[in-house]
Amino acid sequence: MSVKIRELKTLMVSAAKRELLDEWPDVKVYAETESKKIAETIKMIATLTATGKMSKAAAKLHLRIQKNAARTVLLTVEGMSLLAVESAINAAIKAIKDVVNEAVGFTLI
Amino acid sequence: MKGSRLACLVIVLFMISGCAPVRLVSEYDAYTDKNVTKVQRQVETLFTSLDRGAEMPECLHAAYEAKYADMQVELNLLLARNKTRPNNAITTEQLRLLASSMQDLEALHRLADSEDRCLTVDDVVALRSAFDVSFGAVLKFEIAKRDARLSP
Numbered sequence: 119m120s121v122k123i124r125e126l127k128t129l130m131v132s133a134a135k136r137e138l139l140d141e142w143p144d145v146k147v148y149a150e151t152e153s154k155k156i157a158e159t160i161k162m163i164a165t166l167t168a169t170g171k172m173s174k175a176a177a178k179l180h181l182r183i184q185k186n187a188a189r190t191v192l193l194t195v196e197g198m199s200l201l202a203v204e205s206a207i208n209a210a211i212k213a214i215k216d217v218v219n220e221a222v223g224f225t226l227i
Numbered sequence: 228m229k230g231s232r233l234a235c236l237v238i239v240l241f242m243i244s245g246c247a248p249v250r251l252v253s254e255y256d257a258y259t260d261k262n263v264t265k266v267q268r269q270v271e272t273l274f275t276s277l278d279r280g281a282e283m284p285e286c287l288h289a290a291y292e293a294k295y296a297d298m299q300v301e302l303n304l305l306l307a308r309n310k311t312r313p314n315n316a317i318t319t320e321q322l323r324l325l326a327s328s329m330q331d332l333e334a335l336h337r338l339a340d341s342e343d344r345c346l347t348v349d350d351v352v353a354l355r356s357a358f359d360v361s362f363g364a365v366l367k368f369e370i371a372k373r374d375a376r377l378s379p
Contacts, residue, residue, distance in 0.1 A: 186324040187357040194364040
């Protein structure tokens with residue numbers, strides 16, 4: 119079996135890198151856009167409370183809802199990152215598939 | 228160094244998973260997609276009804292009690308289903324947060340009743356923004372699960 123570890127490693131790493139780099143900008147833009155919306159709404163709640171147009175009890179409930187929205191966005195970002203890692207791992211496996219199968223002489227991967 | 232770690236990780240994951248692709252998060256679930264969208268529509272209908280100038284007593288919580296109960300039931304069913312899906316901690320937590328926000332929304336509506344007023348336009352603007360973001364985040368992730376696995 120003439121499988122070169124260095125060659126496999128290079129194939130896997132470049133396939134994985136490509137996947138992670140492709141995904142990250144979308145996640146970053148999404149996180150920034152949604153965070154901005156939440157920040158603007160929290161500012162509005164603070165202003166309404168300061169000017170007496172919103173009671174403290176109402177403001178507390180509003181803020182908890184905004185916090186939940188922020189946490190939901192962060193969870194999506196975490197999930198999207200996991201999906202990118204998953205794609206990277208699968209791309210890495212796919213990248214070495216032909217080399218390994220050819221070397222062993224049967225369909226191992 | 229990073230490359231070596233990745234190579235080891237891939238080999239270990241491959242040995243564990245056999246020939247199946249590695250899955251770090253749950254599969255796409257059409258039921259979740261469809262029913263989260265359904266609750267989103269119910270919430271948006273509620274907001275639209277409130278910000279079109281519903282007046283007392285039509286704007287009071289009592290008039291919407293059955294709708295709140297329907298939405299909470301739907302979210303509880305979604306939560307129960309998603310808890311049973313493997314590798315699904317993220318979506319489960321997102322749905323728990325949505326159910327919690329729904330309780331807070333209802334509490335805000337009751338609070339307005341106790342102050343003998345309707346929910347204000349400002350209330351609705353802030354609430355709509357938060358729920359849009361929350362529903363959008365849950366759906367974005369669910370759809371990403373499907374799309375990530377469709378790509379070649």
